[in-house]
Amino acid sequence: MIKIKKVDNRPLTLLERLYFTEVAAGMLVTLKHFFRNLFKPSNIVTVSYPEERIPLPGNARLRTRHRLKLRADGTPKCVACYMCQTACPAYCIDITAGEYSDGNPVEKYPVGFDIDLSRCVMCGMCVEACPEDAIAMDTGEIPGGALNRDDMFMTKRDLLRNLPGEPSLLGASNRLHNEWDRKGKKK
Amino acid sequence: MTPSVPDFMLAHMDLLVFLGVSFLKACVVFGAVMGFAALLTLAERKVSALMQDRIGPNRASVFGFALGGLFHPAADGIKLMLKEDFVPKWGDKVLFTLAPLFALFPVLLLFAALPFGNYIDIAGLRIDLQIADFNLGILFILAVSSLAIYGAFLSGWASRNNFALLGSLRAAAQMISYEVALGLTLVGVLMVYGSASLQDIARAQGELLFGWLPAWGIVCQPFAFLLFLAAAQAENKRTPFDVVEGESEIIGYFLEYSSMRFASFMFSEFVEMIVISMLAATLFFGGWQVPYLQQSGFVFPWDAEIPLNHYLVVLLQVGSITVKTVFFSWLLLVIRWTLPRFRFDQVMTLCWKGLLPLALLNILATGVAIWWLG
Numbered sequence: 001m002i003k004i005k006k007v008d009n010r011p012l013t014l015l016e017r018l019y020f021t022e023v024a025a026g027m028l029v030t031l032k033h034f035f036r037n038l039f040k041p042s043n044i045v046t047v048s049y050p051e052e053r054i055p056l057p058g059n060a061r062l063r064t065r066h067r068l069k070l071r072a073d074g075t076p077k078c079v080a081c082y083m084c085q086t087a088c089p090a091y092c093i094d095i096t097a098g099e100y101s102d103g104n105p106v107e108k109y110p111v112g113f114d115i116d117l118s119r120c121v122m123c124g125m126c127v128e129a130c131p132e133d134a135i136a137m138d139t140g141e142i143p144g145g146a147l148n149r150d151d152m153f154m155t156k157r158d159l160l161r162n163l164p165g166e167p168s169l170l171g172a173s174n175r176l177h178n179e180w181d182r183k184g185k186k187k
Numbered sequence: 188m189t190p191s192v193p194d195f196m197l198a199h200m201d202l203l204v205f206l207g208v209s210f211l212k213a214c215v216v217f218g219a220v221m222g223f224a225a226l227l228t229l230a231e232r233k234v235s236a237l238m239q240d241r242i243g244p245n246r247a248s249v250f251g252f253a254l255g256g257l258f259h260p261a262a263d264g265i266k267l268m269l270k271e272d273f274v275p276k277w278g279d280k281v282l283f284t285l286a287p288l289f290a291l292f293p294v295l296l297l298f299a300a301l302p303f304g305n306y307i308d309i310a311g312l313r314i315d316l317q318i319a320d321f322n323l324g325i326l327f328i329l330a331v332s333s334l335a336i337y338g339a340f341l342s343g344w345a346s347r348n349n350f351a352l353l354g355s356l357r358a359a360a361q362m363i364s365y366e367v368a369l370g371l372t373l374v375g376v377l378m379v380y381g382s383a384s385l386q387d388i389a390r391a392q393g394e395l396l397f398g399w400l401p402a403w404g405i406v407c408q409p410f411a412f413l414l415f416l417a418a419a420q421a422e423n424k425r426t427p428f429d430v431v432e433g434e435s436e437i438i439g440y441f442l443e444y445s446s447m448r449f450a451s452f453m454f455s456e457f458v459e460m461i462v463i464s465m466l467a468a469t470l471f472f473g474g475w476q477v478p479y480l481q482q483s484g485f486v487f488p489w490d491a492e493i494p495l496n497h498y499l500v501v502l503l504q505v506g507s508i509t510v511k512t513v514f515f516s517w518l519l520l521v522i523r524w525t526l527p528r529f530r531f532d533q534v535m536t537l538c539w540k541g542l543l544p545l546a547l548l549n550i551l552a553t554g555v556a557i558w559w560l561g
Contacts, residue, residue: 020413023526030238030525037237046242 077134084126092119118152132171270446282345287451290338324385346443355440371546389474404471464515475504
């Protein structure tokens with residue numbers, strides 16, 4: 001909770017205009033903080049980020065590192081429709097589409113799915129555009145810096161993963177695939 | 188017959204010893220000052236961080252040991268050395284190179300006149316713990332520190348940049364104005380101790396008033412100390428009076444400077460902070476004096492004595508000025524991170540309408556007091 005302090009804007013008294021007492025009062029405030037933090041560092045609000053992490057607030061609105069969701073059998077939910085690549089304002093998504101050869105009614109899957117994080121602006125347009133709920137930015141990992149460009153380049157292998165509590169059952173192709181998986185594949 | 192080299196050296200042994208000892212003292216003081224100034228750049232960031240509930244720099248590490256950010260001054264130095272050394276195309280290249288030297292050289296020269304101890308006897312040789320004992324120490328300090336204006340002014344002029352020139356005009360105006368106030372605040376101290384030699388002033392502060400109170404400058408000239416601190420902070424161009432550089436909004440005289448040239452401007456500011464701290468300690472807080480410590484040991488006014496070894500006394504004295512210098516450097520940092528910046532007209536008003544009349548009044552009051560007390 002943010003505390004609100006109302007400032008009383010009255011004209012300065014003579015003592016305040018002499019400034020020396022006000023300097024002392026100001027230094028009292030800063031010195032109080034200085035010594036408190038020197039002897040009791042637990043009051044310092046800094047989080048030493050990579051080593052020390054706190055739960056990120058506001059999960060629904062937070063956009064973090066991308067991932068591609070998986071179906072129950074481990075195949076990607078992505079149907080390589082190019083929606084996200086088209087929607088991306090930073091042109092950082094590069095999809096190579098391929099066709100299932102085993103009669104899967106979903107027909108298409110991504111052979112390659114690359115996201116160049118060094119270009120990504122973390123706008124979340126790809127997540128909004130995805131008709132299959134396949135791409136998500138809910139990993140909670142904040143993409144930091146890297147020492148070379150290759151480290152900022154995520155391929156399909158880096159992207160495909162499920163979080164605990166997955167897989168989700170959203171998306172039309174998901175149902176199609178699961179039905180085919182249950183009946184058609186057994187023949 | 189020409190005298191041989193060993194004969195010549197024997198004949199001028201005293202001069203050669205003096206030369207060697209002075210060179211040694213200069214090296215030791217130079218090393219100590221540069222090291223402390225480098226640590227001050229870290230201390231400034233650490234102190235400001237603690238005052239603002241932050242941690243401060245702690246990432247530079249050697250073999251995984253950060254030691255609370257102790258390697259940051261070295262990291263900063265390496266970084267600045269590797270930066271591009273930029274010289275403006277239309278600038279005056281000679282003056283552009285000379286300006287950082289003009290900024291750094293005078294403040295380093297000031298340490299020649301500042302005593303850091305009384306004297307030490309080594310094998311019958313009495314060595315004054317001061318690089319050069321000028322009779323006119325205070326005047327030397329004022330004269331040499333006013334040379335630093337050339338650094339500020341030449342840098343703006345040689346950059347051939349309008350904003351840099353405006354910055355250096357502001358700097359020159361402010362430094363010259365506060366030079367006057369600074370000089371006048373020191374006159375009171377001069378009158379009380381009757382000497383302009385800083386070593387004499389430091390020695391005079393070892394005496395006791397009323398038999399128990401050390402005759403430190405803060406006791407004899409408390410008002411002058413406040414004026415001195417304000418004027419010196421302004422002379423140093425640090426934050427309450429930082430209109431020269433104004434790193435958040437306006438542009439200063441070292442606008443066109445990069446790499447180590449910029450670093451020498453920055454560094455001279457930190458070295459000047461040490462000068463001010465040491466000067467404040469020497470003039471107002473007894474310099475190297477420890478209360479009740481004589482050359483033979485502690486002599487307390489309640490008829491108690493603790494005789495001490497000569498070298499222990501010297502160690503205590505040097506430690507005393509070191510502790511005082513560190514304390515005042517810290518105080519200057521705290522002031523710098525507490526107060527907001529004045530406007531330029533406020534800076535000038537404070538000097539000419541505030542500090543200057545008050546300093547003159549202080550001189551008058553001191554004169555009356557000395558005449559009254561005999």
